[in-house]
Amino acid sequence: MLDGYVSRRLGSARILTRAELDDKRLSLLKDAVDYAVNNSRFYGERLKGAAFDSFESFSALPFTTPGEVAARGHDMLCVPARDIHRVVTLFTSGTTGTPKRIYFSEEELRLTEEYFSHGMAEFVTAGQKVLILFPGRSPDCLNELLTRAPLRIGVKSQVFGFPAPERYGEMLDTIIEGNFDFLAGPPEAVSGFARYLTDESLSHRLSGRMKGVLLAASCVTDKCVEEIRAALGCPVFEHYSMTETAYAGCVGCTVTPTCHIWESDLYYEIVEPESGLPVPPGETGEIVVTTLRKRAMPFIRYRTGDLCRLITQSCPCGSILRRLARVESRPDPKKFRRPEIRP
Ligand SMILES: [Zn+2]
Incomplete structure (x- = not known):
C-alpha cells in the first residue's frame, strides 16, 4: 500500500490516521497557497489576501484553468529560469490552440x-x-x-x-x-x-x-x-496522472478498480463542471487538483477537464487513502503523442 510512503512523506515513521492525515494536508494546502502567492506573479495577483481555515473554505478560492496556463504559464513560475530543468509543451486543442508549457525543476522529477x-x-x-x-x-x-x-x-x-x-x-x-x-x-x-x-x-x-x-x-x-x-x-x-502534476497522481488499487491518491503531495476535489461548486460526496464531476509540494510551477485548484468520482471510504485493500474511481472522460486523449521540448 502507498499509505506508508505517504505517511513518511508527511514526517511520520508510523502510518498516520485519517484525522492526522487531514490535519497535515490542510497545513500543506495553506503552505502551498502562501508559497504560490509569495513567489509567482500570477498567483500573487490571483490569490493575494486569500484566507481559508478548512477544506470547505479552500474550495471557495478561484480556479486555475488550462487556458490561463497557456496564456500565462510563465507568470506561474516560482523559481528563476536557471532552476528549470525541463519544459513539456502540450497542445490543448487541434493544432491552432496556444500550447501549455509545463515547467519542472530537477528535484521535482x-x-x-x-x-x-x-x-x-x-x-x-x-x-x-x-x-x-x-x-x-x-x-x-x-x-x-x-x-x-x-x-x-x-x-x-x-x-x-x-x-x-x-x-x-x-x-x-x-x-x-x-x-x-x-x-x-x-x-x-x-x-x-x-x-x-x-x-x-x-x-x-x-x-x-x-x-x-x-x-x-x-x-x-x-x-x-x-x-x-x-x-x-x-x-x-x-x-x-497528468503532466501538470509531474506525471504523479493516483496508484491503482490491487483489489478494487480505483486509484489511491498520493495524498502527501496532491489534493483533489470534484466539482460540478458548469457551476464549479463541489459535488455531493461520491458523485461524478470534474477533477480539480492542487499540488501541495511543487516548487517550480505549482497549481492551485487547477481544472483538469477529467470527469470522475472521489471515494472517501476506506478501501477493502486496507488503505485509508482517498481514491479516484475510473476516469470517465478526458479532454485531450492524444496529448501524449505531442512533441516535447527542452528549455
Ligand atoms: Zn485499495
Missing part, C-alpha cells in the same frame, strides 16, 4: 521517479522485467523516469515506445525473447496489442508468462480492461 518506484512496487517484484510503451525519448522524459524507477526496487525495464500496429509482431517477439513479464503504457497501446493477439490467435504464445499490465495516461473502460486481461492472461492495474 527526481521525486516523481521516487513516487513511481513506490507505485510500481505495488505491482511488480524484484527480478521481474517491465516493457514500457510510452512515446518519446529525451532526457528525463516520462519514459526515462519510468525506466529508472523500477531499478530502485530491483526490477529491470526497457522502452519499446508506442507500438504502431505494424510493430505488434516485433513487440510480441521482444516480450518473449527478452523475458518481459510486465507491460506499462497507454491503454491505446496495450489494447491494440491485445486485439492483435486475439485476432491472430497468438495469445497462447504469452500463456503463463505475463504477470501484469499497468495502464496510464488516458481513460480506461471496463471493456478495454477485460479485453486486455483475456488476451494477455494477467491482472490489469491502472494509474491516474
